[in-house]
Amino acid sequence: MKYGLFAILLLCSSIAFALDGHLVIHDPSTVVSCDGKLYTYGTGGSSLVSDDGWTWRSGTALPRRGLAPDVIHLGDRYYVYVAANIGAQPKAAVNMIWSKTLDPSSPDYKWEEGGVVASSDGIEDSNAIDPGVFLDPTDGRLWLTYGSYFGYIRLVELDPKTGKRVNDNDKPHDLAINCEASDMMYHDGWYYLLATHGSCCRGADSGYNIRVGRSRKVTGPFLDADGIDMIQGGGKLLIGSGGRLIGPGHFGLLDLGDGVQKFSLHWEADLDRGGASVLDIRPLLWKDGWPVAGENLKEGTYAIESVRTGTVLELAVEGMPVGGPRQRPRPGGMFAGTGVAIPPQDAAQVSAKWPPGNIEPRMANYLCQAQQKWTVTAVPNVGGYPGSPYFKIAIAGTDRALAATTDAELVVLPAFTGAPEQLWRIDQLADGSWRISPKSVPNSSKPLALSAVGSSFATLSEFDPKSDKQRWLFKTP
Amino acid sequence: MRSLPKYAALLILAAASRAATQVSWPTLTKPASAQSAPDADGFIQRWLLLEPIPVKGLGDAAVQAAVHKEYFPGQFTVIPHDADKVTVDNAPLTWYAVDTKLYNVNLYHFAHALRKPTSDVLFWAVTIVNCPREMSGVRLAIGSNSASVWWVNGQEVIGIYGDRQTVIDDGVSKRLTLRKGPNVVRAAVINGGGATDFCARFLDAADKPLKGFTVSLSEIHE
Numbered sequence: 103m104k105y106g107l108f109a110i111l112l113l114c115s116s117i118a119f120a121l122d123g124h125l126v127i128h129d130p131s132t133v134v135s136c137d138g139k140l141y142t143y144g145t146g147g148s149s150l151v152s153d154d155g156w157t158w159r160s161g162t163a164l165p166r167r168g169l170a171p172d173v174i175h176l177g178d179r180y181y182v183y184v185a186a187n188i189g190a191q192p193k194a195a196v197n198m199i200w201s202k203t204l205d206p207s208s209p210d211y212k213w214e215e216g217g218v219v220a221s222s223d224g225i226e227d228s229n230a231i232d233p234g235v236f237l238d239p240t241d242g243r244l245w246l247t248y249g250s251y252f253g254y255i256r257l258v259e260l261d262p263k264t265g266k267r268v269n270d271n272d273k274p275h276d277l278a279i280n281c282e283a284s285d286m287m288y289h290d291g292w293y294y295l296l297a298t299h300g301s302c303c304r305g306a307d308s309g310y311n312i313r314v315g316r317s318r319k320v321t322g323p324f325l326d327a328d329g330i331d332m333i334q335g336g337g338k339l340l341i342g343s344g345g346r347l348i349g350p351g352h353f354g355l356l357d358l359g360d361g362v363q364k365f366s367l368h369w370e371a372d373l374d375r376g377g378a379s380v381l382d383i384r385p386l387l388w389k390d391g392w393p394v395a396g397e398n399l400k401e402g403t404y405a406i407e408s409v410r411t412g413t414v415l416e417l418a419v420e421g422m423p424v425g426g427p428r429q430r431p432r433p434g435g436m437f438a439g440t441g442v443a444i445p446p447q448d449a450a451q452v453s454a455k456w457p458p459g460n461i462e463p464r465m466a467n468y469l470c471q472a473q474q475k476w477t478v479t480a481v482p483n484v485g486g487y488p489g490s491p492y493f494k495i496a497i498a499g500t501d502r503a504l505a506a507t508t509d510a511e512l513v514v515l516p517a518f519t520g521a522p523e524q525l526w527r528i529d530q531l532a533d534g535s536w537r538i539s540p541k542s543v544p545n546s547s548k549p550l551a552l553s554a555v556g557s558s559f560a561t562l563s564e565f566d567p568k569s570d571k572q573r574w575l576f577k578t579p
Numbered sequence: 580m581r582s583l584p585k586y587a588a589l590l591i592l593a594a595a596s597r598a599a600t601q602v603s604w605p606t607l608t609k610p611a612s613a614q615s616a617p618d619a620d621g622f623i624q625r626w627l628l629l630e631p632i633p634v635k636g637l638g639d640a641a642v643q644a645a646v647h648k649e650y651f652p653g654q655f656t657v658i659p660h661d662a663d664k665v666t667v668d669n670a671p672l673t674w675y676a677v678d679t680k681l682y683n684v685n686l687y688h689f690a691h692a693l694r695k696p697t698s699d700v701l702f703w704a705v706t707i708v709n710c711p712r713e714m715s716g717v718r719l720a721i722g723s724n725s726a727s728v729w730w731v732n733g734q735e736v737i738g739i740y741g742d743r744q745t746v747i748d749d750g751v752s753k754r755l756t757l758r759k760g761p762n763v764v765r766a767a768v769i770n771g772g773g774a775t776d777f778c779a780r781f782l783d784a785a786d787k788p789l790k791g792f793t794v795s796l797s798e799i800h801e
Contacts, residue, residue: 420639420740466741511753555786556720556751558739563786571786 120347120372120382122491123157124150128303128379129170129232129283132354133366133488136180136204140488142354142366142381143171143182150381156486158381162206165213166199170232170283170352173204176244180204181265183219183246185231192252193224196233198265219267220248220258220274227253228274232352234285234296237262238320245320247295250282254333255297257321275321278332281313283352287393292316294393295324296353299337305377308349308370313337314393327392341384341395346373356383356488361567362529362537364488365395383489385530396530398490399576403477403498405468408554409535409573413465415504415552415560417473417497417514422452424470447472449499461514463504465558468579473497475579476504484525484541492525492541494518498579506540510550510562535573537565604692606685607677609661614709614793615678621780621788622682623706623764627659627796630672631690631700637771639740642726645701646767655733658705658763658797676796683722683745683778686768690775698772708762708781709793715756716784722749723768723777730765731755745776757781761798 127144133155134141140152141161145168149161164171168186175181180203185196198216205211222230229252236245244262249255256274260267278284281297288294294316300309315324315332323331330336341350349370356364363386371377385396406415425444432438449472456473468474475498480491495504496518503518504526518524525541538552543562550562551572565572615625634645651665651672659665661676679685684704690697719736721729722745729737729750736752743749768777781789 418639509754555718555782556748557746558749559751561751561753 120369120380121156121158121489122486123152124159125372125375125380125382126378127368127381129352130354130366130368130381131170131172131182132174132235132285133356133383134173134175134180134204136175137208139205141173141204143173143184144368145169145171154485155383155488156491164199166197166215168197169194172233172235172285172354174235174237174244176237176262176265178202179265181216181235182213183233183235185233185248187229187231188224190224191231192222192226192229192250194230195221196230196246196248200265216265219260219265220246220256222252228256229253229282230256232282232284234283235260236286236288236320238293239288243320245286247277247284247286249278249284251280254279255281255284255295276333277322277324278315278337280335281332281337283312285353285355286320287355289388289393290391292318292391293320293324295322295332296340296393297332297337298351298353300349300351302349302351302370304349304370306348306371306373310349310351310370311342312340312350312353312367312395314340316391338392340393341367347371347382348373350382355386358488358529360565361532363532385489386532387530387534388532389534394534396534399478399493399528399530399536401477401479401493402576403475403579404576405474405579406476406495406538407468407575407577408465408560408570409575410554410570411465411557413554413557414468414474415463415476415574416466416471417456417502418462418464419456419473421466421469421471421473422447446470448475449473449497453500459516461502463512463514463560465554465560468577470579472499475499478526478528478576481520481525484520487527487529490528493528494520494524495526495538506543506550506562508544510543510546512552512560512562531567531573533573535575537572538574539565602675602692604677604685604688606680606688608680610676610678610796613797614795616793617780617788617790618682620682621782621790623708623779623794624679624682624684625706625794625796626677626679626684627661627705628675628677628684628686628689629659629665629703630675630693631686631695631697631702632667632672633696633699634701634769635699637726637740637742637769639738642728642740642769643738645769646728654703655730655765658707660797682747683776686770686775686777687773697775698770700770700775702766702768702770702775704766704768704777705796706764707795707798708757708764709795710757710759710762711791713756713759714781714783714789714792716754717757717789718754718782718786719752719764719779720748720750720782721766721777721779722746723766724773724775725769725771727766727768727777729767729779730763732758732762742771744774745778747778748780748782751782754784757792761795 147163147167151161171184254276255278283298326336354366739750
């Protein structure tokens with residue numbers, strides 16, 4: 103019994119780890135999709151692959167091993183940039199290799215050498231490692247940032263048709279200093295330079311943290327929120343160590359479309375995994391023109407509030423005021439209260455009158471009542487999506503589970519069975535609110551999301567990133 | 580007291596009937612045409628309203644019990660006419676055809692002008708939506724002060740409960756199909772106290788106001 107309980111606790115606690123499966127990697131590349139799978143490549147030939155972005159396994163090593171690769175998909179090619187020191191640092195070179203697929207089982211899996219695209223001679227103020235490749239969405243030009251603590255983070259232009267350097271003789275642009283693992287992204291008229299500050303490769307003693315500056319031009323200058331140029335050591339914090347996860351580094355943008363963005367990183371030490379360096383994926387939020395690291399949803403009991411209406415999702419049953427109906431006349435006057443704390447209302451207190459079968463959900467003003475509290479629990483062994491597992495959403499203290507119906511509406515079932523329409527994907531959106539989507543909707547191939555329709559009802563509909571209808575808040579009840 | 584001559588009693592009844600049908604409401608008028616269109620925001624402005632019936636309670640169970648009690652024959656099927664009468668608990672109640680000047684139907688104005696109670700009462704409302712073609716994936720969207728239950732072509736599609744004010748699109752049905760031709764929309768609105776009103780429209784698949792139909796108070800077959 104003791105061991106059984108321990109096993110349950112271990113199972114429950116395992117879902118709090120960063121991702122699931124085999125995650126050990128250092129300096130992961132940007133996560134890219136190829137034929138339905140997600141791939142990332144790390145230092146020393148390490149590679150991870152996933153079918154869903156939640157559970158990862160070891161992948162096939164690249165033919166060219168080295169330091170901190172980065173990868174980009176352009177046209178029918180996957181270009182990988184991988185660096186290696188030539189003797190002692192800071193003499194180094196970034197090589198490019200390319201393949202038409204990342205899937206080793208494909209007949210098209212064949213790597214071609216593309217040559218050196220950037221280098222450092224060991225004397226200049228640069229260490230040509232840690233490449234980060236960036237396609238400018240405004241004009242289609244391709245750029246490579248690189249560099250480490252010896253001198254500058256530098257920028258050179260690549261040819262998007264070949265992945266090679268446009269002109270080997272062009273002088274690189276100096277962008278930043280005292281950092282490494284740089285990468286770039288574009289958002290709403292700004293170029294953002296992400297770079298990792300702090301010390302690497304020291305396990306739980308690593309000071310790695312990811313910082314950002316922005317510029318109107320791809321060539322900089324990149325200033326942080328205080329106006330300090332990254333070439334003078336500036337950088338606004340995007341994410342640092344937190345909880346039992348130490349030393350985040352190597353930002354990689356994972357744009358899922360519809361305004362849903364996430365980023366990959368590695369932790370120098372996951373204390374729950376013996377201090378291993380592991381992959382993670384976090385939501386990428388935006389506030390006042392700056393990227394902000396979001397959080398994947400944690401298990402818990404919540405009130406689920408519509409951003410559009412301010413009302414909360416509830417089981418459509420007649421509510422009982424918390425503490426019972428108001429007594430009149432009340433000693434001390436009608437606004438005096440009882441003088442003691444009113445205990446929480448849970449389902450066991452009020453559910454005797456609830457119908458035993460299916461009940462529809464609806465929305466109502468939040469009153470802290472039992473039918474308004476939902477327990478969100480990760481469901482093991484059913485897969486997930488980038489950053490998170492699928493969740494069960496059930497009325498707290500019961501097994502009454504929210505589910506999608508065949509007509510793209512909602513129902514609360516009397517018991518959870520684990521069917522796909524009872525599993526929920528919960529993605530944090532750029533403003534910090536959440537999109538809640540069923541894993542599947544019976545008889546529908548469209549991706550649908552929980553949507554407020556009117557003030558008092560919810561349904562499923564296609565996600566509209568411009569609307570508040572499908573934005574939800576998870577609040578502590 | 581001396582009894583009135585028979586013809587005098589008839590005159591009084593006739594005068595009372597005229598008074599009932601010529602009552603002046605601040606926001607309601609008598610329909611002047613056979614059909615109307617929804618307003619610019621899709622709200623249905625033409626309704627048949629029954630004088631209020633005394634009821635108690637706004638909670639889910641009390642409202643469900645109140646609206647499913649049979650007060651008069653054909654309660655869930657009849658399409659009444661202006662000035663039709665029903666008897667509820669031995670009291671004669673009259674149906675009134677009205678157009679509202681606003682997006683909402685002010686039941687307080689309606690009942691108050693008739694010198695009827697406005698608190699702890701149930702109002703029945705009926706209208707007919709005439710569609711030129713079948714319209715699928717639409718939703719009935721209503722607001723009411725206070726609780727209300729709604730039916731489309733005999734199917735209960737919305738119930739909202741408790742003490743609440745009218746908010747546009749407060750209660751919204753699941754997706755439904757309006758058939759070509761007449762579709763009967765029926766509502767029971769229960770007020771606890773104070774102001775009372777409702778509004779109703781249909782939303783299309785994109786949650787935009789549905790238009791392209793007409794509203795009448797009798798079935799129109801084209």
